[in-house]
Amino acid sequence: xxxxxxxxxxxxxxxxxxxxxxxxxxxxxxxxxxxxxxxxxxxxxxxxxxxxxxxxxxxxxxxxxxxxxxxxxxxxxxxxxxxxxxxxxxxxxxxxxxxxxxxxxxxxxxx
Amino acid sequence: xxxxxxxxxxxxxxxxxxxxxxxxxxxxxxxxxxxxxxxxxxxxxxxxxxxxxxxxxxxxxxxxxxxxxxxxxxxxxxxxxxxxxxxxxxxxxxxxxxxxxxxxxxxxxxxxxxx
Numbered sequence: 001x002x003x004x005x006x007x008x009x010x011x012x013x014x015x016x017x018x019x020x021x022x023x024x025x026x027x028x029x030x031x032x033x034x035x036x037x038x039x040x041x042x043x044x045x046x047x048x049x050x051x052x053x054x055x056x057x058x059x060x061x062x063x064x065x066x067x068x069x070x071x072x073x074x075x076x077x078x079x080x081x082x083x084x085x086x087x088x089x090x091x092x093x094x095x096x097x098x099x100x101x102x103x104x105x106x107x108x109x110x111x
Numbered sequence: 112x113x114x115x116x117x118x119x120x121x122x123x124x125x126x127x128x129x130x131x132x133x134x135x136x137x138x139x140x141x142x143x144x145x146x147x148x149x150x151x152x153x154x155x156x157x158x159x160x161x162x163x164x165x166x167x168x169x170x171x172x173x174x175x176x177x178x179x180x181x182x183x184x185x186x187x188x189x190x191x192x193x194x195x196x197x198x199x200x201x202x203x204x205x206x207x208x209x210x211x212x213x214x215x216x217x218x219x220x221x222x223x224x225x226x
Contacts, residue, residue: 004153036217043115043202043217044154088154095213096142096206098156098167 001026006089006102014110019076023089023102026070030091030100033065035074038086038104047087048074079109113137115218117203123224129191132221136185136205142166143186144206144215145178149199157201160186193225 006023013019021035032051036044048063050056050072056063064073072091076083089102116135124130136143145157157176158168162183171178175194180186190197200222204215 002153006153041219043204043219045217046214049212049214095208096159096161098144098159098170099146099154099215100156101146101154103153 003027003100004089004091004102007105008103010106010108012108012110013079015079015081017079017109019074019079019083019107019109021074021076021087021089021105021107023072024070025072025091025100027091027093027100028067028070029093031094032092032097033063033072034090034092034099035061035063036088036090036101038088044088044090076107079107081109081111084108115203115205115216117201117218117221119221120219121222121224123226124193125226126195127192129189130193130223132188132190132201132203132223134186134188134203134205134218136203137207137216140205140207140216141183142206142213142215143180144204145186145188146202146204146217147199148202148220149196154202157188190223193223195225198223198225 035048038044053067060077062075086104088104090099143160148154156170159166160180177189200220204217206215
């Protein structure tokens with residue numbers, strides 16, 4: 001069993017739609033949960049950073065962590081063509097520990 | 112502020128040859144990480160430096176891989192001899208804790224192709 005499971009998609013939505021992404025994980029010791037966005041031929045870029053359970057909102061992006069279910073989500077509201085990218089979930093045991101990544105979900109927002 | 116830089120951006124070598132990848136972290140970042148993504152798989156951790164010391168090298172696949180970070184600044188990752196399965200994208204990331212957050216900033220990666 002993989003440590004972090006993420007549906008690779010691809011996911012195609014019309015502009016303005018809500019994009020819903022999620023990951024499950026097996027290691028209950030994970031404390032920090034992140035979502036990265038990666039454009040083609042670029043490195044991952046941090047979008048959201050959450051400690052422990054709960055919700056976090058930043059503009060059009062909302063991250064949710066449910067540690068009891070070992071499940072995290074990212075929602076993108078009012079999606080734009082510029083949101084087209086690969087979204088990676090990542091998690092770690094501590095602040096400066098290694099990251100464990102999901103496989104990434106490729107999202108295309110159609111104009 | 113300059114981001115994490117990696118060199119080369121792309122390397123094509125033959126099986127059995129040696130390749131050295133370089134990473135320059137963001138200035139002042141003590142933490143430096145190497146990750147690798149092979150085709151169709153998730154990004155996987157290789158190792159973590161704190162300044163010049165190896166904090167965690169549990170992800171290094173075998174002794175054909177050697178990482179160094181002399182003086183706690185830039186880092187190199189040498190693969191010798193390279194095998195076909197070493198092909199992939201090698202990412203470097205650096206971080207420094209700020210207000211309880213330790214964001215890892217990633218470089219653009221080095222795409223390694225072993226023929």
